[in-house]
Amino acid sequence: MQDTYKHKGLRKQLIDELRQKGISDENILDAFNEVPRHYFLDLAFEQQAYSNQAFQIGAGQTISHPYTVAFQTQLLNLKRGEKVLEIGTGSGFQTCILCQLGAKVYSIERQRELFIKSNAIIKKLKLNPELFYGDGYKGRPFNAPFDKILVTCGAPFIPQALTEQLKIGGILVIPLGAGNVQEMQRITKISETEFKTENFGDFSFVPMLERTK
Ligand code: SAH
Numbered sequence: 673m674q675d676t677y678k679h680k681g682l683r684k685q686l687i688d689e690l691r692q693k694g695i696s697d698e699n700i701l702d703a704f705n706e707v708p709r710h711y712f713l714d715l716a717f718e719q720q721a722y723s724n725q726a727f728q729i730g731a732g733q734t735i736s737h738p739y740t741v742a743f744q745t746q747l748l749n750l751k752r753g754e755k756v757l758e759i760g761t762g763s764g765f766q767t768c769i770l771c772q773l774g775a776k777v778y779s780i781e782r783q784r785e786l787f788i789k790s791n792a793i794i795k796k797l798k799l800n801p802e803l804f805y806g807d808g809y810k811g812r813p814f815n816a817p818f819d820k821i822l823v824t825c826g827a828p829f830i831p832q833a834l835t836e837q838l839k840i841g842g843i844l845v846i847p848l849g850a851g852n853v854q855e856m857q858r859i860t861k862i863s864e865t866e867f868k869t870e871n872f873g874d875f876s877f878v879p880m881l882e883r884t885k
Pocket of ligand 1: 741764766783878
């Protein structure tokens with residue numbers, strides 16, 4: 673897989689588009705410049721990799737819109753060195769953006785095919801997230817607590833394990849809703865029992881798959 677001048681030029685255009693749509697964090701825009709999105713797409717879609725679109729990545733799943741990735745990342749208020757748990761590795765693109773921003777990333781994928789595929793792509797990029805094949809509803813109790821948790825599939829409810837595995841002062845970003853449309857929520861953990869919830873409008877994600885029995 674090559675990263676040509678053409679790809680780099682298209683990335684700059686995408687970054688301008690993200691800026692126009694309201695992504696103002698320059699660190700995030702820089703990360704989009706560093707991570708070649710076309711590596712995460714099947715060859716058939718390579719030419720369109722830098723348009724603001726979602727694409728099929730196999731197993732009936734999609735890589736999120738670049739704007740959605742940037743928007744969710746911005747909601748996390750990420751600082752270098754923070755521990756982040758991602759639910760839904762999918763293509764691995766969002767995972768790499770988080771790594772590029774200096775986070776220590778743990779990411780869980782429920783579908784084996786995608787877990788294997790994203791592993792192979794991420795290895796080539798010299799970023800070092802910890803990738804797990806497992807059930808996002810359970811989080812990663814062994815690696816908890818986390819500064820930030822990011823859910824990248826539509827969750828029918830807030831999994832209790834995730835709020836439990838968040839540090840006090842930590843942030844959970846989650847698209848919440850059982851149908852085709854979810855509301856983007858940012859939940860800040862104030863204390864073990866108190867949470868602040870902010871809403872950031874409607875988005876459309878593939879559904880968070882059922883828990884393992
Ligand atoms: N961050 C990804 C988004 C992929 S779509 C990207 O940028 O490519 C959401 C992903 O969540 C899919 O790969 C899907 O298989 C996964 N997923 C769905 N339910 C899950 C669950 N319960 N636990 C972990 N991953 C899940």
